[in-house]
Amino acid sequence: MSEIRHLDIRWSIHMPNSLATESYNSIEEQPLFLNNLQTLVLCSSPYLAEILRRTPYLNKLTILDESRHPDCPAILDPLSLLQELETLTIEADLGSDLMILSRDIFPPNLKQLKLSYATLQWEDMVVLANLPNLEVLKAYSAFEGTNWKLNEDVVFQKLKYLRLQYGGLERWEATNDNFSMLEQLLLYGFRKLEEIPQSIGDIMILKLIQIERCSAAAVTSAKKIQQEQESWGNYGLQGVRVSKSPD
Numbered sequence: 001m002s003e004i005r006h007l008d009i010r011w012s013i014h015m016p017n018s019l020a021t022e023s024y025n026s027i028e029e030q031p032l033f034l035n036n037l038q039t040l041v042l043c044s045s046p047y048l049a050e051i052l053r054r055t056p057y058l059n060k061l062t063i064l065d066e067s068r069h070p071d072c073p074a075i076l077d078p079l080s081l082l083q084e085l086e087t088l089t090i091e092a093d094l095g096s097d098l099m100i101l102s103r104d105i106f107p108p109n110l111k112q113l114k115l116s117y118a119t120l121q122w123e124d125m126v127v128l129a130n131l132p133n134l135e136v137l138k139a140y141s142a143f144e145g146t147n148w149k150l151n152e153d154v155v156f157q158k159l160k161y162l163r164l165q166y167g168g169l170e171r172w173e174a175t176n177d178n179f180s181m182l183e184q185l186l187l188y189g190f191r192k193l194e195e196i197p198q199s200i201g202d203i204m205i206l207k208l209i210q211i212e213r214c215s216a217a218a219v220t221s222a223k224k225i226q227q228e229q230e231s232w233g234n235y236g237l238q239g240v241r242v243s244k245s246p247d
Contacts, residue, residue, distance in 0.1 A: 004034060008041040010064055052078035062089040082107045091116040111135045115142040122148035122169070129154045129178075136161040146192075149173040160184065169193055176202035186210040193218040201225035210241040 037055045041062040042048070048063070061082070079085070085107045091114075106113075111133050122145045128137060135158050146168050156162075158181055166189035174197045182203050187193070193215050200206065206229075209222045222240045 001032065002034065003036055005036055006039040007034075007037060008039075010041055010043055049078050053081065056081060057084045058082050059084055060087040061085055062091070064091050076105050079105055080107055083109060085110060087112040089114040089116075090118060092118050106131055109133055112137075114138040114140070116140040118142040119144060121145050125150070126154055129156050132157055134159055138163045139165065141166045143167055143169070146170040147173075150175070150178045152177060154178055155180070157181070162186070163188075165189055172197055175199040179203060182206055184208045184210070187214055187218065188212045190214045190218060195221035196225065198225060198228075201228050208241070 033054045033056070035057055038057065038059045040051075040055060040058055040060070041064070042051070043064045045051075052058075052061075061079075079088070086109055088106070088110055105127075108131070110131050113128065113131070113134060113136070115138070117140070120143050122143050124143070125148070128134065134156065137156075137159060138161075143164070144167065148169055148171070150173065152175065155177060156179055159179060160181055160183045162179070162182060162184070163186040165187075169190050170192045171194055176199045179200065180203065182200075183205055184207060185196075185200065186208075187196070187210070189212070191214065194217055196209070196218055198221065200209075201224075209225065211219055211222055219240075226240045
């Protein structure tokens with residue numbers, strides 16, 4: 001086990017208590033640390049925090065059904081210890097309790113983050129903006145609320161790819177300074193969204209806006225962004241892709 005590099009455990013198999021198991025071993029035997037483990041996929045368990053403490057060099061981590069456990073914040077605390085972690089996926093259950101994010105929960109080297117059914121508020125995006133190396137953010141039914149306003153001091157420093165899928169978002173206020181490095185924006189299932197912030201069009205390196213099953217107003221605003229960029233002679237925006245029948 002000490003040499004294993006990739007481990008995928010899912011489908012809610014029983015996870016034994018590693019501490020209890022070790023108590024039966026010789027007191028001279030050292031606890032098992034998987035220092036070579038780079039990729040880990042597993043379901044939540046009461047012992048998840050201890051497992052993460054013993055896998056300090058993970059590069060990629062997927063936690064399934066995370067918020068089933070009542071001690072959700074305590075389970076996530078060890079994430080900050082994973083200094084080598086670059087890719088993190090947290091997939092909660094539909095209808096799970098509210099997940100609480102703190103500024104110190106994520107490791108600083110995180111580059112890719114995917115959240116599903118996390119039941120977060122749009123204001124929690126401030127926490128994610130503080131991640132200095134985040135390049136890819138995917139959120140699937142992860143945020144709730146009708147308003148998302150980004151103040152000028154909220155800056156995603158390296159975010160290149162933003163995919164938001166489903167939610168009741170109606171009003172989105174942001175400037176190009178909030179997403180200065182954004183190259184691709186993908187929106188799915190925002191049927192009440194009044195518009196995409198027009199200042200998003202001021203992001204000169206923006207290459208793609210993709211919209212599916214969103215409001216007609218959102219589609220119109222995306223096309224207006226493209227037209228404005230072309231009027232300035234900037235053809236960096238490759239196109240606005242829209243579903244055939246936007247809601």
